[in-house]
Amino acid sequence: MQTFVHYFLHFGFIWIIAYVYDRDHVLKCGLILLSTMVVDLDHVFATPFFDPNRCSIGFHPLHTYYAIIIYLLGLFSSNKWIRLFFIGLVFHMITDTIDCFWTFTHCSSCLDDFIPYPRK
Numbered sequence: 001m002q003t004f005v006h007y008f009l010h011f012g013f014i015w016i017i018a019y020v021y022d023r024d025h026v027l028k029c030g031l032i033l034l035s036t037m038v039v040d041l042d043h044v045f046a047t048p049f050f051d052p053n054r055c056s057i058g059f060h061p062l063h064t065y066y067a068i069i070i071y072l073l074g075l076f077s078s079n080k081w082i083r084l085f086f087i088g089l090v091f092h093m094i095t096d097t098i099d100c101f102w103t104f105t106h107c108s109s110c111l112d113d114f115i116p117y118p119r120k
Contacts (some may be wrong), residue, residue, distance in 0.1 A: 002102045009095040036088035067086035
């Protein structure tokens, strides 16, 4: 169920956000929100590439707390489409945070191994 919810939020719920944000431009909004998946490119630098018990938040470079602060600041953009892109990034981080909490409730050792940025 965790995997379904995670991917539904990434690929399904964004269309609800798009509809609420601008009903006249749902396709454009949805594609902008979908484009925020580009932040997951930072996963290619991880070893191993995929670890189902790893929390993305604080681990991958574009999922750090510093990056999230930038995404939050982007919400104040005066450009409607740029602001939507940052809404998508923030929602992406919320989705990944939900996934982290879900993982930690079923894998207590994963929480013990969780080392957020900055690393030494």
